[in-house]
Amino acid sequence: xxxxxxxxxxxxxxxxxxxxxxxxEAGFRAPSSVATVYPPAAPTTRRPGADDSPEGLLAHLxxxxxxxxxxxxxxxxxALRNVDFANAYATAVNEWLAAEWLAHDxxxxxxxxxxxxxxxxxxxxxxRRAGDPRFVHVLLPVRADRPYGNRLYWPLLEAAVxxxxxxxxxxxxxxxxxPTPVGWPSYYLExxxxxxxxxxxxxxxxIAEGAFxxxxxxxxxxxxxxFGWLPPLLWRLDKEWKGxxxxxxxxxxxxxxxxxxxxRVAVQPVDGPPDAEGLARLLERLGSDDLLVYxxxxxxxxLRTYEEALGPVVSPELDRRIRHDNAAALYGL
Numbered sequence: 161x162x163x164x165x166x167x168x169x170x171x172x173x174x175x176x177x178x179x180x181x182x183x184x185e186a187g188f189r190a191p192s193s194v195a196t197v198y199p200p201a202a203p204t205t206r207r208p209g210a211d212d213s214p215e216g217l218l219a220h221l222x223x224x225x226x227x228x229x230x231x232x233x234x235x236x237x238x239a240l241r242n243v244d245f246a247n248a249y250a251t252a253v254n255e256w257l258a259a260e261w262l263a264h265d266x267x268x269x270x271x272x273x274x275x276x277x278x279x280x281x282x283x284x285x286x287x288r289r290a291g292d293p294r295f296v297h298v299l300l301p302v303r304a305d306r307p308y309g310n311r312l313y314w315p316l317l318e319a320a321v322x323x324x325x326x327x328x329x330x331x332x333x334x335x336x337x338x339p340t341p342v343g344w345p346s347y348y349l350e351x352x353x354x355x356x357x358x359x360x361x362x363x364x365x366x367i368a369e370g371a372f373x374x375x376x377x378x379x380x381x382x383x384x385x386x387f388g389w390l391p392p393l394l395w396r397l398d399k400e401w402k403g404x405x406x407x408x409x410x411x412x413x414x415x416x417x418x419x420x421x422x423x424r425v426a427v428q429p430v431d432g433p434p435d436a437e438g439l440a441r442l443l444e445r446l447g448s449d450d451l452l453v454y455x456x457x458x459x460x461x462x463l464r465t466y467e468e469a470l471g472p473v474v475s476p477e478l479d480r481r482i483r484h485d486n487a488a489a490l491y492g493l
Contacts, residue, residue, distance in 0.1 A: 161220070161458045163233040163261055163270075164212050165190065166253060174255035179248045191236030191249075197301075197332035198234070199348060203461045204429075210459030214264045220458045221267060227484070228493055230269045230296060231261055232330060232383065237275055238301050239334040246275040250285055254295070262294045269491070271299030271328050277335070279312060283319035290323035296491045297326045297381060301333025302358050307365030314374065321375045326424075326490060329362055331355055331384030356431075359385040360393050363419065367397065370410040372418050379490060381424045384457060386431035391445035394419060420448040424490050426455035427482065429462040430469040439473045449478050453487040 167190030168175075168183050175183070182188075198205040210216070221229050235253045240246035253273045262268045272289045274282035282298075289295040298320045306312065308327070320327055332355070338344045339351045339358065359382055365371075372378055397415035405411065432442040446452070454466060466482075474482065487493070 161217055161229050161231050161456065162212065162460065163214075163217070163231050163257065165233065165235050166256055170260075171249070171252040171256045174252035174259075175248060179245060179252075182245060191239050191334075197236075197334065202348065204352065206459050207461035210461075212459045214261055217261075217268075217458065218265055220456070221265070224456060226267065228267050228269055228487075228491075230271060230491075231257065232271045232299055232328070233257055233273055234299075234301070234330065234332060235273050236334060237273060238277065238304070239336075240275070243275065243278045243281065247278060247281040247285065250275050250282075251288070254285070254289060258292065258294070269294050269296045271295070271297050271330075272325065273299055274316070276300050276308075276313070276316065277305045279314070279316040282316045286316070286319040286323055286325060290325075295325070297328040299328050299330060301335070302329045302331060302355065302362055302382075302385070303333030303335050303337065303339060304362075305335045305337065307369070308362055309365030309367070309369030309371045311369065314371070317371060317375055317378060321377045324377075324492070326379035326381050328381045328383055329359065329385070356386060356389045360389060363393065363423065364397065367401075367411060367415045367418060368408050370408065372422055373410050373412065379422055379424070381426065381453065381490060383426045383455065384428065384460075385425060386429050387425045387427070387446070387452065388431040388433075388442060390419075390425065390451075391442065391447075394447070416447070420446075420451060423451070424453050424486060425451055426457075427452050427466050427470065428455045428457040428460075430464050430466065432469070436472050439469060443470075443473065443478075449481050450486055450489075452482045453490065454483045 172180055237246050237250045250273045257270045262270055272286055272295045274285045276282055286298055340354045345351050394416040401415055432439045
């Protein structure tokens, strides 16, 4: 579930006087990057008639019959180049989430908003939120200045592990880098489809750089990534690791085993084959009943709901694991 990206009008009360004056003098109203990741009129951004107020999200939650829901606020803070202001803004967004969203209902949880390319500042914000169990993961845009396995980010990874929070890699981000390996695309469709390659690159980095070995308790959840691309990646990672493992001798376990044990993937958008038989094969090739966690991705719209796509395919036991058990284990609910 998503909270709409706030601007200074929403979070200004949670900024100190210095940063409010700074924003006012600069004419700053909100990070402009959010509209490029989620074009306001695109159906993948907002389903018709959606109400993304706290009351609207709670009504959706009631309709889902959910015991808990994680509210992710894609704030665009990663695009702010004044690192001090970015960290202050991230803190303000988290304060706003706690006061204006989480306080509405005890079922709600949230992701910790951080400025990821300042790992020390991000680690400090994770530590600041650690005492509030309602903040259940560290929210990172999947597009970044560099892959998250890079040792530059290890202070952030260390803080997440120390405070028992998974990393949540979410669709989007405005790092300043092109969203494709060969430069800037012309159309949003290209960026939207190509986001799967970025999730692949991030997982590959976390494996190859040894992040999972360095931090044995590290857990990662992928949000709005789809999962149809995952079985081919698992196969290829294992294949190339066998041939090139001398380059990364710290990776002692087959990458597919590590991913199945340490990574979870939200089901929306369902990007598998359109037929039930093809989806059943895809689920089998994932090789684990623990990988998938339920998401409605409200208020975004996707071609098929979980019930429409996977309802006819999954067993009652797997359905329970996806809808509840896997996320409950991940977040200690």
